[in-house]
Amino acid sequence: MIISGLLTSLERMNDNTFEHSPLTVLGLGAMGTALVRAWLAAGMRPTVWNRTPGKADALASEGAKPVATAAEAVAASGLVVVCLLDDASVGQALDGIDLTGKDLVDLTTRTPAEARARARWAEERGARFLDGGIMAIPPMIGVPESGGYVFYSGSRALFDEHRATLSVPAGAEYTGEDPGSASLHDVALLSAMTGMFAGVAHAFALIRKSDIAPTSLAPLLVDWLNAMAQGVHEQAARLESGDYTRDVVSNLAMMVEGDGTLLRTAEEQGVTPELLTPYMALMERRVADGHGEEDATGVIELLVG
Ligand code: FVH
Numbered sequence: 145m146i147i148s149g150l151l152t153s154l155e156r157m158n159d160n161t162f163e164h165s166p167l168t169v170l171g172l173g174a175m176g177t178a179l180v181r182a183w184l185a186a187g188m189r190p191t192v193w194n195r196t197p198g199k200a201d202a203l204a205s206e207g208a209k210p211v212a213t214a215a216e217a218v219a220a221s222g223l224v225v226v227c228l229l230d231d232a233s234v235g236q237a238l239d240g241i242d243l244t245g246k247d248l249v250d251l252t253t254r255t256p257a258e259a260r261a262r263a264r265w266a267e268e269r270g271a272r273f274l275d276g277g278i279m280a281i282p283p284m285i286g287v288p289e290s291g292g293y294v295f296y297s298g299s300r301a302l303f304d305e306h307r308a309t310l311s312v313p314a315g316a317e318y319t320g321e322d323p324g325s326a327s328l329h330d331v332a333l334l335s336a337m338t339g340m341f342a343g344v345a346h347a348f349a350l351i352r353k354s355d356i357a358p359t360s361l362a363p364l365l366v367d368w369l370n371a372m373a374q375g376v377h378e379q380a381a382r383l384e385s386g387d388y389t390r391d392v393v394s395n396l397a398m399m400v401e402g403d404g405t406l407l408r409t410a411e412e413q414g415v416t417p418e419l420l421t422p423y424m425a426l427m428e429r430r431v432a433d434g435h436g437e438e439d440a441t442g443v444i445e446l447l448v449g
Pocket of ligand 1: 173195227252278282
C-alpha cells in the first residue's frame with residue numbers, strides 16, 4: 145500500500161515516466177483517434193472507450209485497450225482524457241460514473257460558462273478538472289513541427305503533474321486557474337478564423353466565373369492575409385492604450401469609401417455581398433459617429449456595446 149502510494153507520487157513528481165502511467169481516452173472520433181495514436185506512438189497503451197464500439201477496433205490492433213463501458217474506462221486510469229462532440233455529450237457519457245480521485249482533462253470544445261460549470265460538476269464528484277481547447281486539426285496531432293497546441297485552464301496542480309503526457313499529442317499552453325479561460329482563448333481564435341474564411345469564400349466567389357484559376361489566387365491570398373495579419377499587433381496596442389488614432393496608416397473614412405468599390409465589384413461579378421456587409425455597416429457607424437480618422441479598431445467598441 146505504502147509502496148504503491150510512493151510509486152504514484154514518484155510518477156506524479158516526474159511525469160517523464162508517462163509511458164507507464166495509466167491513461168484513459170473517452171471518445172474516438174477524428175480527434176480522439178488522433179490523440180490515442182500520438183500516445184501509442186510515444187509508447188503508452190491507453191484504455192479507450194467510444195459510444196459506438198467499432199471505432200476502437202483499429203486502435204486495439206495498434207496497442208490500445210478498448211473497454212465496453214465508460215465506467216470501466218474511467219476506473220482503469222487516474223488520468224482520464226475526454227474528447228467528445230460537445231459539453232452535453234460529456235454529461236451524458238459520464239452520468240452516474242464514479243469520478244472520485246480522478247484527474248479529468250476535457251478537450252471537448254465548449255463555451256467558457258460551460259467549462260466553468262463542467263469544472264464545478266467534476267469537482268463535486270471528487271475529481272480535479274482541466275479544460276482544454278485544441279488549436280489543431282487531427283493531422284497536426286503528434287506532429288510537433290505542425291505547430292498545433294492545446295490551451296489548458298483549471299487545476300494548475302493537475303496540469304503540472306501530467307504536463308509531459310499532455311504535451312505528447314501537441315504543445316501544452318496553460319492559461320490560468322479559471323476553467324473558462326482555455327475555451328475563451330480557443331473560441332476567440334476560432335471566431336477570428338471564421339471571419340477570415342468568410343473573407344476567403346467571398347474572394348473565391350468573385351473569381352468563380354472569371355478566367356482566374358483558384359489555384360493561382362490561393363498563394364496570393366495566403367501572402368496577403370499573412371501580411372495584413374501583422375496589423376493585429378497594432379490593433380491590440382491601440383486597444384490597450386485607448387488611442388485609436390495612434391500610428392494610423394489607413395483610416396476608417398478611406399476604408400468606408402473603398403467599401404463602395406468592393407460592393408460594386410461584387411455586383412458586377414454576380415456575388416452576394418452578405419458576408420461583407422455586416423462588418424461594413426459597423427465601419428460606417430463609426431465614421432458617422434465622428435471616428436473617421438481612427439483605424440478599424442474602434443469597431444470593437446460597437447461589438448461589446
Ligand atoms: N476535428 C477537428 O478538426 C476539430 C479540431 C479542434 C477540436 N475539435 C473538437 O474536438 C471534439 C471532438 O471532435 P472530433 O473531430 O473527434 O468529432 P467527431 O469525429 O464528430 O467525434 C465525436 C465523438 O463524440 C462522441 N459522441 C457524440 N455524442 C455522444 C454522446 N451523447 N455520448 C457519448 N459519445 C458521444 C462520438 O461517438 P460516436 O458517434 O462515434 O458513438 C465521437 O466519438 C469536438 O468538441 C470538436 O469541436 C475537433
